[in-house]
Amino acid sequence: MELEAWDLHNDPIRRFIIHCDDLGRSKFFPVSFLNDDDLEHKSSYCNDPDYLVSDHQSHELFIVAHYIIAGIDFQDGKLVFREDNLDHKFPDKTLTFDVFRLDFTNDDHVELQYLDGALRNRAFFIGSNTSFALSTTQFPKLRPNSIYFTDNQTSLYRYRKTLNCGGHDLGIYDYKDRCILSCCYPVDVDKIKRILPTPIWFPPDVDAQNIV
Template identity: 25%
Template sequence: MDSDWTEIPTHILELILEKIEPAIDFIRFGAVCREWRCAMKDNLQQRIKTLHNRYRYFQVPMLLTSTTEDDNTWNMYNVMNNKFLETKLVVPYDKRFCGSSKGWVVTVNKDWTVTLYKPFSMVQYGNNNADTCVIQLPPLFPMEYEEGVEPYDPLEDFPNDYDIYIDPENVYYFHVYKALITHDPLANPDECIVVVIFSDMNELAFIRLSHDGGPQTWIKIEPKFFSEDILFYNDLFYAVMGDGSLRSFDLRCSSVNSTIRELAHAIPWITNSGKRYLVESYGHIIMVERFIGFEQVKIKGRKTKSFKVWRYCFDSNTWIQIESLGQMSFFVGDNSSLSILASSFTGLQPNCIYFTHDVDGLYGSSRPPIISDLGLYNLENGEFKLHFTIESDLLKKMNNRPPVWLVPTL
């Protein structure tokens, strides 16, 4: 006589769940039947509450990569054991993901509409609710080009120049530089706000989701300021500018512009090329500076040279450089930057910055970039471990669809 898995007592399921750590095992557990999925969700919520509130994510992010010939199939790379998962994720999108936040990826379509996908909830383990894991948003301030104008690639005339240039054929999926989601759109739609950095001027815009399905409209934040990254912390939004200065604003107010506050002053770059990220850790606002060097222009190679880390001091409104992350690990890239307690996960390296190849001025031109700038950086000794254990032939398959960190959430 066959066993009825649905009849296993809840307390037994809870004992099993307490032994599970990797996210993929949660997915497999929840795919058995409805009863097991409900037990899995309850257990996951309890773990999030019992784990220190300052650690926003229970699971370590995985690297969402395109290493197959199927345009809609994505692989997941686990940095804790340096292996690809057997399970494939199917996301009906074959371009660059312009953001990853709260377990969702953000895309821009040819008609300038924005789509949110929740890949781990779309995994095909008998889950038939894939449609509920896709959210369509209205057009995001479309860019306009004159008809009949031939696309111009300045690299043809100036092969040694790194001018920022995006091919008009591809401009729509580079329209959003980065995206942030405040709350899960399915679990907390009335509290969910999507904020994006968009356009070639790195402007800010946001949209509120609603449970009742009311009209949704993107709203620009004025005045414009060139933003590198955004962070949601203690009900306020923070944006770091291209010069390293920090600003805050409150989207709960009807007049958002009146809430903009200038906080930390600028930090000049010591080189001409770099990126800045914001991450909340231990209740602190942290800025990560990434210094990048470019190799041959024709192959568009790039390499991260070093990192610096700064903590914002609320009392003095200044950045203070820090030399150690302690037991924390940071994950930076096109995703919402993350801070994870390394001691909670076997194989995760403390005091390290895990980074991936994200958008830069060379993306989107008529020649595809070479994806090579990913790995981990040890803040204590300044050593790099590049590419993890991903082989070069697999890296080449990622050229048109750069990898992005994704938190496994269901």
Template identity: 30%
Template structure:
């Protein structure tokens, strides 16, 4: 999903139909929000002074989340912080269409503004709560990415160490860790394949190249992969997911569709172009996304699988 040409619509590029759509937005101010999460068809959006919402872009249902200022180490908040302090948010379970139910929102924020060893760069809240709860520090490095996987929460830190939490006891800290080979200058991302395998992707920080490794749960260890098979991975800071190349042959197999979410000039974020493309894991080549066309640079593009439920 891309920015629309006005405040009442967004632009959607459908890969299965090879065309673009204009999607009406339920409220004009949504156009000015930043999306930090796309999970189970719901978006986690941030607007101005720390206002956070869950939004279903298909039904228009919105759920207000607690302000980021409820975290114990956040004294104040300015509009620019939504661009780089709040990094990613995921949902623990798919919520019903009306957003009811007992599910948890897990938040990652950038750690360079955090100078307290008692707190990590992770926080949680449940729908209906009035505040965020900071999780205890799991390691000396910040958590770079998180993903629900087989009833547990997996997270990889900046040095490539994999941490595993019990979904029902997140505040108790991780129950196990797995050391992975460290590659300097590469972003670390977690994604689940179609057959339920956990992959970690290394993405070049200054150039768009990828390396994929797969978790072998029997050993356990990560195994390098040069072929994703039927998997097509969609990668962005807001979400990562996989679809079948057999079901959607127009996508091509063993590919990674990506958006460039690494920002270096924070003062000009709203004017920076976002590089998007397709990386072929087999031959290491990259090509542009077809029929992308011209589009605005802000807010940043997001991947989403629409759902009514």
């Protein structure tokens, strides 16, 4: 998988290709893990889509790796292996995130710096539409060092009417403390409910003179 960034301020336009293999992980080996259990969870139970996130104010780009547990049993809360949930009979659930900053060292090279528990005074927003970052200094009601996320796996559950899920995986992830907080809806597995259409984020006008 590749991500592509365009610098529209240059003529001609500069294009940067970011290979996801450069994130320092392979299919079976994530870039970071807290302990052996965390490594097993990321490697054996998770899907890991990537997001390209723009900070409009600092003009920085980031890649957010989103680790989503492929399935959780409604009854006992046990994790389900990816290959045992190919028919999506169990709901998925966010486990954790890894964040990288893109450093453009020259015209054709990009270096990725892993951010270990430190997003500084930023809140990231990711989901099935535009991904972006906001300053928690400018928007003080946001939680600093956090990732606000919505469900991007809804299409897997859209036509499974017998399951009360899809669009359910949303919350606020504290990147420093590595924990998930609720955002409008409970994050507990036994309280999962279908939310269709999936909630999405709309970026504010950060250049506006008066922001409430």
